Amino acid sequence: VLESTPSATPRLDAELLVGHVLDLSRTQLLARPDQSFTAGQSQDLQQLVKRRVSGEPIAYLTGRKEFMQLTLAVGPGALVPRPETELLVEWAMALLREQMTDHRRLVIDVGTGTGAIALSLALALSDPNVRVVASDVSADALFWATVNREQCGLTSRVHLVQGDLVSWLGTPATLILANLPYLRPDQATGNWEIGREPDVALVSGDDGLEAIRRLLADAGRVLAADGAIGLEIDPSQAASVVKLMEDSVPGLQPRVLRDLAGQERFVVGLRGRLQRNRHAHRMPA
Ligand SMILES: C[S@@+](CC[C@H](N)C(=O)[O-])C[C@H]1O[C@@H](n2cnc3c(N)ncnc32)[C@H](O)[C@@H]1O
Numbered sequence: 672v673l674e675s676t677p678s679a680t681p682r683l684d685a686e687l688l689v690g691h692v693l694d695l696s697r698t699q700l701l702a703r704p705d706q707s708f709t710a711g712q713s714q715d716l717q718q719l720v721k722r723r724v725s726g727e728p729i730a731y732l733t734g735r736k737e738f739m740q741l742t743l744a745v746g747p748g749a750l751v752p753r754p755e756t757e758l759l760v761e762w763a764m765a766l767l768r769e770q771m772t773d774h775r776r777l778v779i780d781v782g783t784g785t786g787a788i789a790l791s792l793a794l795a796l797s798d799p800n801v802r803v804v805a806s807d808v809s810a811d812a813l814f815w816a817t818v819n820r821e822q823c824g825l826t827s828r829v830h831l832v833q834g835d836l837v838s839w840l841g842t843p844a845t846l847i848l849a850n851l852p853y854l855r856p857d858q859a860t861g862n863w864e865i866g867r868e869p870d871v872a873l874v875s876g877d878d879g880l881e882a883i884r885r886l887l888a889d890a891g892r893v894l895a896a897d898g899a900i901g902l903e904i905d906p907s908q909a910a911s912v913v914k915l916m917e918d919s920v921p922g923l924q925p926r927v928l929r930d931l932a933g934q935e936r937f938v939v940g941l942r943g944r945l946q947r948n949r950h951a952h953r954m955p956a
Contacts, residue, residue, distance in 0.1 A: 672720055672724060673685050673720065673723060673724070675724070676723065676724055676726075676863070677863040677864070678723075678863075678864070679864075684723060684729055686700060686701075687729050687733060688716060688719045688720065688723065688729070688732060688733070689716065691719070691732070691733040692708070692712045692715050692716045692719065693706060693708070693712060719732050726863050726864075726866045726867050727867050728751050728864075728867060728868065730745050730751040731745065731746050731747060731751070731867065734746060736751050736752055736785075738752040738754075738756070738757065738785075738787045738791060739757055739760060739787075739791035739795075740791065740794065740795070741787070741790060741791055741794065741819070741823060743785045743786070743787060743790075743815075743819050744785070744815060744818045744819055744822065745785050745815055746815065747811070747867070747869075748809065748811025748812060748814065748815065748869060749784045749785045749809075749811065749812045749814075749815040749816075749868075749869070749872070750784045750785070750812075750868050750869070750872035750873070751785075751868065752784065752785055752787035755903070755930040755931070755932075755936055756787060756788065756850050756903055757791075758928075758930055758931070758936070758937065758954055759788065759848060759850065759901050759903055759937055760787075760788055760791050760792055760795075760848075761954065761955050762901055762928065762937070762939065762954055762955065763778070763788075763792060763846060763848055763901055764792060764795055764796065764955075765955040766846065766899060766945075767792075767796055767801060767846065768796070770945055770948055771845055771846065771897075771899075771945075774800075774845075775800045775802070776800060776801045776802065776845040776846065777802050777804065777842065777843070777844045777845050777846075777895075778792060778801060778802065778803045778804070778844070778845060778846045778847075778848065779804050779805075779806065779837065779840065779844045779846070779847045779848065780792070780803070780804070780805040780806070780848050780849070781806055781836055781837060781847060781848070781849040781851065781886060782806070782807055782808070782812075782836075782849055782850060782851045782852070782872075782882070783805035783806060783807050783812065783813075783816050783831070784807065784812050784815070784816065784850075784872060785812070785815045785816055785819055786805055786815070786816035786819045786820055786829070786831075788805075788848055788850065789803050789804075789805035789816075789829050790805075790816075790819055790820060790823050790825055790829060792848075793823075793825050793828050793829045794823060794825065802830070803828065803829045803830070804829070804830045804831075804832060804840075805829055805830070805831055805832070806831070806832040806833070806834050806836075806837075806839065807831075807833065808833070808834065808835050808836075808871065809869065809871050809872070810833060811869065812869075812872070813831055813833055816831055817831060836882065836885055836886045836889060837886065837889050837890065837892075837893050838889065840893045841893075842893075843893060843894065843895040843896075843898070844893050844894060844895060844898060845895050845897075845898050845899070846898060846899050846900075846901070847886075847890060847893075847894060847898070847899075847900045847901075848900075848901045848902075849883075849886060849900075849901075849902050849903070850902075850903040851875065851882040851883055851886065851902070851903075852870075852871065852872055852873050852874055852875040852879075852882055853875055853879045853880070853882070853883065853903070853904055853905045853908065854873050854874050854875070854879050854905065855874070855877065855878060855879040856874055856877070858874075858879070858905075859873050859874050878911075879905060879908065880908060880911060880912070880915070883902060883904070883908075883912060883915065884915055884919075886902075887900075887915050887916055887919035887920060888919050890919065890920050891919060891920045891921055894920060894923070894942065895942075895943075896922075896942065896943045897942060897943035897944050897945055898942050898943070898945075899939065899940060899941045899942065899945055900916070900920070900923065900939065900940045901937060901939045901940075902937060902938050902939070903936060903937055904935075904936065904937065904938055906934040906935045906936060909927045909935040909938060912925075912938040913925045913927060913938055916938060916940045920940065920942070922942050922943065923940035923941070923942050924940060924941050924942070924946050925938055925939070925940040926938070926939055926940070926941075926952040928952075928953070928954050929954070939952065
């Protein structure tokens, strides 16, 4: 049945759903090809397959998604974290460990969704001098971020804020990270794979750049003199976002970084003394 959906990975989808119903990992499942179902499990599986055929993401059906070292809870109202975003976290981690070492640091994850970026950074950097604040405009997204913060044991270390972009921020931030909505309406309409994820997480104005444009317009006010910004983008937006960064944030030197598929997926900008280090503009190997 799943082969009749537009999913690019029907076999993997089936394995994940069967594993979920049987409470087995994929490896365990593959090691037990003759595993049988109880009547209840078989009914559960049929329901899940029906929901998948109607376009629900696998992660909404299993209720979780792996990201970096975390297993995040996810469901309707939050974007399912994507693997390419892990590279933004790795870039930020390298910057915080190697370049931003000698002062108290404030890291902001704008549009946190499930909390993927903020929580994986906080977990990896168990440094009390790094303060992590994650924000989202959506109460539904913050519900999932709160659940995940608790599950990761990070409630005392990651602060959650409901608000628009960085409008709520009054103190200088060392590092601003954002994977904001960046699609145009025509890229999202009728797209089966993303149709059940919230519009507020996907689409941003007619050109997909409204949230990024507004963030950068306000970032100069809150970015520290030796601070940095890391944004995830649609590859078609690289030149526009570089220009927006140059025009909106004085002293910020932008660079485009690629994802593992070779796509221009991130624009990062460094300010002040960070610019002297060429490595800060590379993805860690
Ligand atoms: C593409 S999703 C990314 C979620 C998460 N950062 C991740 O990488 O999995 C974008 C997120 O930005 C949030 N968002 C959209 N507009 C926003 C705004 N004006 N201010 C703050 N958050 C916003 C959405 O609610 C959504 O959670």
